[in-house]
Amino acid sequence: MKRRDRNGEIWDFEQEMSSISSRDGVILGLDGGTTSTVCICMPLMSFSQKLPEPLPILARAIAGCSNHNSVGETAARETLEQVMAEVLTKSNSNRSAVRAVCLAVSGVNHPTDQQRILDWLRDIFPKHVKLFVQNDAVAALASGTMGKLHGCVLIAGTGTISYGFTEDGREARAAGAGPVLGDWGSGYGIAAQALTAVVRAHDGRGPQTALTSSILDILNLSSPDELIGWTYADPSWARIAALVPLVVSCAEAGDQVANQILHDSVKDLAESVKAVVRRLGLCGEESFYTYQDVPGASFLLHIDRHEDKKMNTEGVPIANGMDPFPLVMVGGVLEANKRWDIGNEVIKRICESYPGVHPVRPKVEPAVGAALLAWTFLKKESEAKPAT
Amino acid sequence: MKRRDRNGEIWDFEQEMSSISSRDGVILGLDGGTTSTVCICMPLMSFSQKLPEPLPILARAIAGCSNHNSVGETAARETLEQVMAEVLTKSNSNRSAVRAVCLAVSGVNHPTDQQRILDWLRDIFPKHVKLFVQNDAVAALASGTMGKLHGCVLIAGTGTISYGFTEDGREARAAGAGPVLGDWGSGYGIAAQALTAVVRAHDGRGPQTALTSSILDILNLSSPDELIGWTYADPSWARIAALVPLVVSCAEAGDQVANQILHDSVKDLAESVKAVVRRLGLCGEESFYTYQDVPGASFLLHIDRHEDKKMNTEGVPIANGMDPFPLVMVGGVLEANKRWDIGNEVIKRICESYPGVHPVRPKVEPAVGAALLAWTFLKKESEAKPAT
Numbered sequence: 020m021k022r023r024d025r026n027g028e029i030w031d032f033e034q035e036m037s038s039i040s041s042r043d044g045v046i047l048g049l050d051g052g053t054t055s056t057v058c059i060c061m062p063l064m065s066f067s068q069k070l071p072e073p074l075p076i077l078a079r080a081i082a083g084c085s086n087h088n089s090v091g092e093t094a095a096r097e098t099l100e101q102v103m104a105e106v107l108t109k110s111n112s113n114r115s116a117v118r119a120v121c122l123a124v125s126g127v128n129h130p131t132d133q134q135r136i137l138d139w140l141r142d143i144f145p146k147h148v149k150l151f152v153q154n155d156a157v158a159a160l161a162s163g164t165m166g167k168l169h170g171c172v173l174i175a176g177t178g179t180i181s182y183g184f185t186e187d188g189r190e191a192r193a194a195g196a197g198p199v200l201g202d203w204g205s206g207y208g209i210a211a212q213a214l215t216a217v218v219r220a221h222d223g224r225g226p227q228t229a230l231t232s233s234i235l236d237i238l239n240l241s242s243p244d245e246l247i248g249w250t251y252a253d254p255s256w257a258r259i260a261a262l263v264p265l266v267v268s269c270a271e272a273g274d275q276v277a278n279q280i281l282h283d284s285v286k287d288l289a290e291s292v293k294a295v296v297r298r299l300g301l302c303g304e305e306s307f308y309t310y311q312d313v314p315g316a317s318f319l320l321h322i323d324r325h326e327d328k329k330m331n332t333e334g335v336p337i338a339n340g341m342d343p344f345p346l347v348m349v350g351g352v353l354e355a356n357k358r359w360d361i362g363n364e365v366i367k368r369i370c371e372s373y374p375g376v377h378p379v380r381p382k383v384e385p386a387v388g389a390a391l392l393a394w395t396f397l398k399k400e401s402e403a404k405p406a407t
Numbered sequence: 408m409k410r411r412d413r414n415g416e417i418w419d420f421e422q423e424m425s426s427i428s429s430r431d432g433v434i435l436g437l438d439g440g441t442t443s444t445v446c447i448c449m450p451l452m453s454f455s456q457k458l459p460e461p462l463p464i465l466a467r468a469i470a471g472c473s474n475h476n477s478v479g480e481t482a483a484r485e486t487l488e489q490v491m492a493e494v495l496t497k498s499n500s501n502r503s504a505v506r507a508v509c510l511a512v513s514g515v516n517h518p519t520d521q522q523r524i525l526d527w528l529r530d531i532f533p534k535h536v537k538l539f540v541q542n543d544a545v546a547a548l549a550s551g552t553m554g555k556l557h558g559c560v561l562i563a564g565t566g567t568i569s570y571g572f573t574e575d576g577r578e579a580r581a582a583g584a585g586p587v588l589g590d591w592g593s594g595y596g597i598a599a600q601a602l603t604a605v606v607r608a609h610d611g612r613g614p615q616t617a618l619t620s621s622i623l624d625i626l627n628l629s630s631p632d633e634l635i636g637w638t639y640a641d642p643s644w645a646r647i648a649a650l651v652p653l654v655v656s657c658a659e660a661g662d663q664v665a666n667q668i669l670h671d672s673v674k675d676l677a678e679s680v681k682a683v684v685r686r687l688g689l690c691g692e693e694s695f696y697t698y699q700d701v702p703g704a705s706f707l708l709h710i711d712r713h714e715d716k717k718m719n720t721e722g723v724p725i726a727n728g729m730d731p732f733p734l735v736m737v738g739g740v741l742e743a744n745k746r747w748d749i750g751n752e753v754i755k756r757i758c759e760s761y762p763g764v765h766p767v768r769p770k771v772e773p774a775v776g777a778a779l780l781a782w783t784f785l786k787k788e789s790e791a792k793p794a795t
Contacts, residue, residue: 047422088640089639091427094795126630128636129445129630129633129635129636159440184643187611191611193610193611193612195635196603196606196634198587199586199602199639200602200603200606200634200635200638201600201602201606201607201646207453208767211587211588211589212589215584215589218588218589219589222579222580222581222582222682222683222684223685223686224582224678242517243518246584246588247476247583247584247585247588248476248516248517248520250584251476251477254642259587291610292609292651294612295610297611298558336500
């Protein structure tokens with residue numbers, strides 16, 4: 020096998036390897052978010068049996084941000100290569116044992132982004148290795164559906180995105196465009212609005228809020244004027260998003276401004292899921308109902324009051340379909356460990372329009388989801404081949 | 408005189424100077440915005456006569472951004488020093504002829520910012536030179552009031568800020584905290600919301616808008632997905648703000664989304680002025696009125712419907728004072744050369760609450776305003792001295 024090493028020193032360990040840890044080869048799954056990058060290595064599992072529980076993970080490696088929009092392309096690529104080399108070393112494995120790689124990285128928004136990453140992955144791995152490049156949202160979905168691409172995922176951490184797939188292979192996304200382009204429901208969005216509220220209270224444009232003393236205290240600043248210098252001293256989105264727990268505490272303590280910010284975030288996050296569900300018809304075909312005809316008409320009346328209400332030409336309401344679909348929920352903003360439960364509020368809001376929504380909190384991490392995506396693909400491929 | 412040169416090569420020209428252009432010395436006025444820095448040199452004018460019209464400007468020099476929050480402190484300082492050296496060369500003058508310097512730079516938000524700049528200015532100029540460091544908004548105000556610090560200024564270019572002074576020396580500001588901290592009425596804010604509207608229309612969260620084809624056309628992109636890469640490829644705020652004329656065109660052509668963005672901007676800009684006027688009482692003391700007592704009661708009724716309405720304990724409306732005050736309006740967003748006149752709409756809105764507002768479009772640029780500030784200070788100082 021011809022080696023296409025571009026970065027000799029990273030892959031040096033391979034020459035020292037005497038054995039391959041997993042006889043049937045391994046799969047790499049990588050989740051590259053705005054804050055950190057996680058890569059896992061799992062053995063290639065049998066296609067004919069149910070997935071084992073727990074899943075066998077040979078090794079896990081972590082690195083920093085690999086979003087090329089945030090750190091630039093060279094740094095992003097170095098981080099990705101480094102973390103893959105590390106997970107192979109830790110697994111006592113090497114590139115020739117790899118059967119498939121799934122790189123799920125944030126900042127992949129366009130086929131050209133995908134192709135650029137595929138091109139350099141191709142240079143690193145032997146020709147027979149199957150390569151997949153996806154937005155990190157796709158791996159998050161797979162982490163909740165154990166590799167199946169069906170349903171919708173909502174990520175809300177530092178950033179936010181909503182991504183959906185139908186069983187027949189159509190896909191759609193909403194949000195995920197970063198802080199400049201209106202991802203207001205994200206951790207960054209929530210925190211930036213809290214900082215804005217402090218500035219507005221200080222200069223007389225907005226109401227007083229408990230956020231002022233909380234935020235100044237934690238940042239060790241003496242006046243809201245100093246927030247400006249603090250904000251622009253470091254462009255990292257994650258540093259701003261780290262203030263979210265403080266906004267939640269203030270809201271829980273009854274601060275109205277903090278509560279409004281969280282309610283707005285819930286509305287934004289629910290909107291991005293609903294946009295995806297609507298475009299893909301994930302809830303099934305839309306149906307015509309009249310209040311008289313339908314059992315549970317009072318419930319339909321309830322749907323009717325919301326923004327998704329539609330009327331047919333005779334003014335009879337059209338309800339959304341009732342089909343169930345999984346909604347995988349991922350990210351610090353949606354974690355259900357607080358009294359003010361943002362994730363739960365988002366589900367309630369979606370449920371009003373799409374009662375078939377079935378929320379899933381994944382038991383494995385997105386990097387494992389990425390590996391399961393690759394495994395599912397190899398499985399389909401093996402099923403398509405005639406038996407030998 | 409001992410020279411405190413820190414940057415010998417910049418000031419080398421001084422040794423070649425044989426004459427000083429202005430017998431009584433010169434004043435430097437500098438306006439450092441987010442997009443560019445302008446420095447002018449004017450002769451010290453007589454304190455006993457009216458200001459000449461036009462003002463005698465010996466030279467003018469331009470450089471790039473000198474906002475330390477945007478380009479970092481070292482780069483900001485180099486730019487400032489360079490542009491001052493250049494304007495002195497062009498004036499055929501040198502540092503020993505300088506009587507006063509007023510540096511008005513954006514990003515000066517706190518006394519520590521001011522002190523840091525004063526400290527290094529002190530190293531550059533001889534001890535007898537009077538030095539002033541202000542936020543660039545202060546120079547913009549002075550450009551409309553010919554050096555007098557009274558009234559309010561609204562700047563809306565790439566960024567936005569509102570700054571006000573009372574005749575007895577109190578001051579207040581609102582906004583000016585940059586894009587992360589909620590300056591939504593600025594050129595950057597308008598353009599970022601337009602980009603957001605395009606993304607939302609594309610992913611199904613918002614209504615279709617003519618902004619999509621206009622923006623994709625001008626940026627030579629084929630899909631809204633590509634906007635994400637374009638946006639984060641370059642962090643310059645001015646690059647985004649450059650899309651404002653396009654938003655105005657779409658609004659003029661009847662696009663509802665573009666119109667809403669401009670209306671929101673008008674509301675935000677008016678709010679920041681009103682916050683300053685309210686805090687400083689620039690409109691005079693608040694007064695108690697009853698509808699029966701006051702001539703023009705229907706007008707008071709009109710004020711009463713707006714957010715500034717207040718009631719006394721008996722539910723009788725308290726109107727804002729009617730005192731006149733100048734509102735100096737500066738920046739590309741407020742320029743009155745379009746059918747959709749943002750500046751005019753802002754004035755209308757302020758006028759509803761503060762009918763004493765007297766809009767001023769300055770005839771000289773902010774750098775001249777900065778020089779006039781320094782001149783006014785020297786004038787006051789000379790008047791305070793007993794005649795010799």
